[in-house]
Amino acid sequence: MCTKNNERTECFACGACCVAFSISTLGKESGEACNYLSEDGLCGIYSKRPDVCREFVPDEICVLIQGLSFEEKVEVIKKIYGM
Ligand code: SF4
Ligand code: SF4
Secondary structure: OOOOOOOOOOOOOOOOHHHHOOEHHHOEOOOOOOOOEOOOOOEOOHHHOOHHHHHOOOOHHHHHOOOOOHHHHHHHHHHHOOO
8 A cells, every 4th residue: 555665664565455444435345455456565556546545654563464364464454443
């Protein structure tokens, strides 16, 4: 969801946040992969992504979930954010 060059925590481009969150402006439900998520885990519309995506920044959760499977990452994010 984020740039790999974020000044705070690095985004590992796992793509899990682009699946876990619901994004109403994109008509995307929680747990559904965003149509703009590319296979390399990056955003296909990065310069035009919705505000909600711009506001999301990588944090310690990204580090904590690194060793998990993709499905586990999505589930952990959903649980942490109460989805
Ligand atoms: S628009 Fe881009 S940043 Fe937002 S959920 Fe989709 S792929 Fe991720
Ligand atoms: S969950 Fe974290 S590491 Fe994975 S793509 Fe989103 S911001 Fe990047």
